[in-house]
Amino acid sequence: MMLEVQDLRVAYGKIEALKGISFTVDEGEIVTLVGANGAGKTTTMRTISGLRNVVGGSVTFEGKDITQIPSHERVKLGICQSPEGRGIFPGMTVRENLDMGTYTRKDHKSSAKDADFARVLELFPRLEERITQLGGTLSGGEQQMLAIGRALMSRPRLLLLDEPSMGLAPKLIAQIFNIITEINKQGTTVLLVEQNASQALRRAHRGYVLETGHVVKTGLGNDLLNDPAVRAAYLGGH
Amino acid sequence: MSLSESLRSVTSGSYSVSRLGEALAKQSRSVRWSFGAICILALYLLPWWPSVPVLGWIVETPGTSFPSVLTDQVVIFVLVALGLNVVVGLAGLLDLGYVGFYAVGAYTVAILSSQHANLPWLLCMPIAVLVSMIAGVILGTPTLRLRGDYLAIVTLGFGEIIRITANNVEWLGDSRGISNIATPPSIGPLKFTVLDAKPYYFLGFTTILIVIFLLRRLENSRVGRSWNAIREDEDAAELMGVDTFKFKLWAFAIGAAIGGLAGSLYAGKVQFINPNNFPLQLSILFLAAVVLGGAGNMWGAVVGGALVAWMPERFRGFADKRVFVFGVALVLVMVFRPQGLIPRKIRKERWLESWKPSTEADLGGKE
Amino acid sequence: MRDWLIYKTFWDLTVTGVALGSLYALVALGYTLVYGVLRLINFAHSEIFMIGTFASLITATNVLGVPMLEAGQYPYRTGFQLVLILLACLLGSMVLSGAGAVALERAAYRPLRGSGDQFGAVVLAFVTAFVVGLVFFDTPKSNLIFGIIGTGPIAWMYLNIFRRGRQAPRLAFLISAIGASTAITEAVAIWGPRDREQYQTPRVLEKKTLFQLFGTDIRIDYVIVIIGALLMTTALLLFVNRTRLGRGVRAVAQDVETAKILGVNVDFVILITFVLGGVMAGGAAMMFTLVYDQSKFNIGFLLGVKSFTAAVLGGIGNLKGALLGGLVLGLAENYGSALFGGEWKDVIAFVLLLVVLMFRPTGLLGESLSKARV
């Protein structure tokens, strides 16, 4: 078991956003969290990355309890996130943004870094064309590619993707999901949060359905996709 | 409760004055009214407090005249804090040059009653308030479109421009200042003479009561709600149809008017002003008073203003070390009571909020 | 008559204006760096500069033993010895200013960010114990001893309170900054080297004219200031743009949360930002004493206000803007003083700021540490 989240509780002031969520991610998997707005998906992701303090529960990564350690330490352990809204540094070039992904890596000038750089550009050829452009000038799709590419540059063992399809054209969405599958095939475990539940469940090995701070359903990706209740609630009822 | 927990609860305000307010709010109307009346009466008798046994020891100002400290410092600071609180606390505009409006008020009275005319104080005072208000509009119109911290440095510059201009223009009395400023007219037994500060205190305290009354009406009006909206989220307020510029300008003008009022009271009391009365540091002290008390809360501003004015006089014995202790106290209060001594009840203040836009403070977060 | 005056002294005013502007620029860099990362007007930055001038003074007189006067004349030094003294003073200023900035950040700002630590608690506790000691003791020595004894328990108490993890409102940061500024100024005024008097720093560099330009004498001290400021600014730009830590600074300035999830230690980056600002102010302080050979407890205040004006003029958060703003302000003050009279110097600075902000609401170069390339 790579990541284990147990009875996680997080509050904003007096309002509890997560009321005790538990789930696991195994090595090599794509696991997705689906749910409506306000279900607690992004809060979960931010908590795993260490941006939010927990009220109760624990997060365990590769057997180590990481509930209390600061975010930058978690990156060193191998967790990296492509955040909701992409979090591109607008005043940095595409290359500098990608370099930010290697911030915690010790092998700065090494060939391993160059290899990762080449691998990311191979996955996202568009970024190579834009390599000297400022992050703030990219289109939404390009920014999403940059955010995922940047996260990959840290060589994560667990990649957290928060709403990678948000605000993108359908054609681009398919492309992004293809790349996610490709990344997973190359050996990176992926935890994916999506509102676009049908695409996410189709790609994922397993899925969890979140509703107002609780996990209400869990199962294999395809099973959930075919579950009538889930279809009714999140997939437009077809 | 463990020691550390109790420590935390003390600093996070469980012993605050607002508790008293809460307890009072539960009482019947007549109890509240009589409590208020007793408080006001007691405050009117404030100049005599030093002769009350235990209380006197606390409030007295050794080495300087207590009633004069009340009129020259406390009343002025409380008024100024009330005015600045409108600008900083209610509308969320950072003003580092508030002393400028205070100076405009004082100088208007000085010019009209001594330097270039002989108008009575009672006539000069409303003119001073008006002139300060106009100064607020003149400064506000071009600058209120600027964002928070740009506004801070521009207002700071404004305060300095006023002081330096007064210092160098002969028509304004230059560095010599203006003497023989008119005093308020005597009303019955209240004689505004040089040697008795008490009538000035009664006048000043009454003015404070009137200002508090008017501000309370204002806070609960449409204008007050608009300020609230602007402070919470200016863009959202704009989208909801609030003419943010207009209301920001209103806040600025009303704040300036109260500053001018304080200035005119001060000029009428001391009868002599010069540019050294209006240094830049005073603006900073005013701001400290508001934030120390609790920005956005009128009672906080009153307490903050009174404390900042009274403390240095109370602790005259420290002489040179007063200012140092004041600086340390500011840091400590902000570290342990970041919302001020008497915080606002509703803490959701966008503009006053953290530099991290979306971490701790906003409820609900992004979901 | 006055136009004629400015025409005749134009180049003179230009040289001195650029030199003064360079000092503004170096101090402005500190304001702009901290603002870029924390959105905080670091009001106490001017005191970091003031500490630097005293560090320079102490290094020269107490450490290196340079006298104020030798047989009624300035203790001029030449060649290798001169360079050594100047470098030692520069080092002294930079180290002490940098250390001051660190202490300031840990004690006055970090607790407000909700991540207070032992170091800050100890500094704050010491100051508190010292203040409490003021009630009982008159001599600085017994006060100091009391301060040291009291530090332990108070620091323990503070640490307990620090673990709130909550952000303070922005105004609280500003007031804390103002409080720290007041406390530092007054501490130097009361317990500093001697008293509130003005201090002289020994003049080791003879202010010779190096060469003439447009009929104006170019003095060596001005040349050192201008070149020094350019070198330091360039070094800072290189650091911020080319190094890993520099990228971290920019990342925190642009998006704190994303920086965190990419592994940037935000508290450390903020500390580095303060160190950088402090070192720049220290360098400015040393060069200030070189030109004016003096210092005073309140010397930072006006210079700080002007430097912050320069930072806003150039576009706060923008490093190149700070340089440009400083130079423009220095020149404008000089030309303006010649035209309208020296008593209007500050008015000229603020009116210029007002006019620039009217037409360019985010300063000459715009805010860039966060929005565009530095």
Add this chain to the structure above:
Amino acid sequence: MKKSTLLRASAIAVSLAFVAAACGSDSDSDSSAAEDTVASEVTEDTAATAAGVTCEPVSIAFFGALSGDNGNLGKNIRAGADLAVSEFNTANPDCQVGLVDFDSQGDPAQAPALAQEAIDDASILGIVGPAFSGESKAAIPLFDAAGLAIITPSATNADLNDNNWKVFHRALAGDDKQGPAIATYIQNTLAAAKVGVIDDATEYGKGLADIVRDTLGDTVVASDSIDPNAADFSAVVSKMKDAAPDTIFYGGYYAEAGKLAKQLRDAGVTATLVFGDGVKDNGFIEAAGPAADGSIITCTCADGASFAEFAAAYTAKFPGETPQTYGAEAYDAASAFLAAIAAGETDRAGVLEFLGTYDAAGVTKQIKWDETGEVAGNAVYAYKVEAGVISVIGLIE
């Protein structure tokens, strides 16, 4: 619920009272420290003096800055008054006069409340001060209304004497006497054809410089003001360098005079520098270093015949220190009040009346006041700085 809240509130109030009480008692002991030292000295020396006057416990007050940015100037002035009082107390064991401090920080905003306190203290018969012109204008109307006599040892602004204040006295000549003398000196003795005039835009500096400007008229070829808080005066320096005057007069205080002298010399300006009495302080020599050499300083104060004696007594009382600016004037001012007390005056009206007829040799000059409170005689002396020492050249004719 309500009860417990009120209980808590009162508990806080009580604890606050204790804190305040602790602080209060401390500050009390602080303020009485000055009197304590006087008393102890007296006991040491009682045997030395035999006869003396007797009087009720009375005191005089010092009013001026003892802390804050101008604290040093005030401390020097207070030291002069302190010396006079302790000498008097030593000589008259049966008439102990106290010296009460009113620390205004030179701030006109604090002055009225302090003045009121001084007035309310019935034992105070006279005020040495206020030290600065600004605070004088804020405080003297109160003293005037209360009939409490003041002798300022340092406020020289010309227009202080035309307010019809009955209580106003000055222990030194106003700027209206000094200004024309400076102009005369520049014109006649220095024979300057071109003069530059600079001031610090303060009441004292600009007031004095304006009188010099008016008196010299067309001889003034360059004129400017500086901001005393600034460190850099290069615009003014450039102007002076360009106008190349033979003599430059600066109206202001010694700290800025030092900075200015240095910057002028660094820029290659060789004109003779002339200053007013605010610069007659060793602080100027310290600040300007070798740049001070050759400067002319004027003062209405002569280092009179008894000055050396005064200086010796001063150093004896304050070891390692020499009298600084206005210290001797403060000594003279305090001496006038002490003479009134010695003459048996026991109330303020009597003291005020006594001052009107007072005529005695002071340390600085013969002290005798006209009806406006100006000290009689308007002798202005010129001093020169040579090798870091300020020494008198003589009377300005």
